[in-house]
Amino acid sequence: MRDEDLRWILSTLLALDADPAVKVAVLTADTGGQARPVFCGGYEITEANPEARNALFTTTTTALAQLRPVTLRALRGSVYRPALDLVVACDIRAAVSGTTIHLPMEMSPLNSKSFYARVSRHLGIDGARRAFLSGNAISTEEPGTRGVFEGVIRPGAFDAFDAFDGYVGTLVGQIATLEARTIQSVKQAPAPAWR
Template sequence: MTAPLIRHDVLEGGIAHITLSRPAARNALTLAMVSDLRATLAAVEADPAVRVVVLSGEGKAFCAGLDLKAVIMGDEAPQGAMANMALQELYAGLMLQVHRLRQPVIAAVQGAAVGAGMGLALAADVRVAGDTAQFLVGAVRLGLSAGECGISYHLPRLIGAGRAFDIMLTGRPVLADEAAAIGLASRVVADDALLDAALDTARMIAGNAPFSIKHTKQVMWANLEAPSLQAAIELENHVQVTGLLSADFAEACAAFAAKRPPVFRGE
């Protein structure tokens, strides 16, 4: 029986761990992997018990991007503009799905995060880097645009337009220490401690109320596009007042007064 290329485990505390499992190919994405990953993400989003998602790659790389040999250069390579656009939209749609996921996504990045792999890491809400991490826009060195898989949207929002232009136009690798210094990764740990570090962050997030987790992510992304401070504050006010009416807020207040940990039920 063929081993699954996407592994999915729901851990204690409301954490889903999704693993790209094609280590011999540095987890390069085939059409089957993208389809399986999108189905897995949909299942995770629909699971009310899951509060946080950790996304990792098996082996020495996070994801080497699109598998060019299997998808572009193989016997079933798309022919013509429409077929190629459909392929591009399938891969790029994965980034949109991660970005819009109800739960926060933490990418645990070791080794190469190239092209679509970099796009996948950027679509996550938090990136923890192993000390071998390398973020690389590959398309610009292949006669294509570096603006693919959401990279031209996410990267300047994370590190600023000037740095994003440098990285995207040169196609140079961004190593782990630089990634942390410019805000591309939240921190750097040894590769053998990477998954534990990502899970520690996930547990801290999952310890908060489901309303708090979901709406903090949504407000953050929405207000990155806010037309004004006033519009941003109005959204915050509406979300905050809704939270004040929740049973979990009442539980948090009772727990604070009793000096005990709160027990959140998502109500």
């Protein structure tokens, strides 16, 4: 991921937020054809000004966490480094079986306090410490990630991602039937505990 990717993500999020017809935003990546699918391999630092770079990343993840529509992260591949913030900032997460999360010990300066807080809330204190201090990959199927993911879907041998896409589509359909007021009351009232 590069600076221009974050700028595009941010502008897209702001457009979705401003459109009252949008109830659900699905965030995913095309990982087709990859031998070992990767949702995001990290952040390529191209911004010369560290303050501007950090502000852009923080602004983007904050916008995602506070987006009016329900945000559903559909992980079709593994996540590395600060990109995890773009996963845990979402309201709901689903993943394809075999997806892993990688948090190397040398953390990026892009990781804000809100990122550490979100990871701790989702993985628990022990899980977050293990993730940050050991540098070992975490599988979405591990017990410590239960509750983080709405579902971890094992695609069949012949249908590739069809089972996962079907699961995500069903979930989106369920959310879309909810009234806008219901969605907002759920998103706003427990925000401090969830994020």
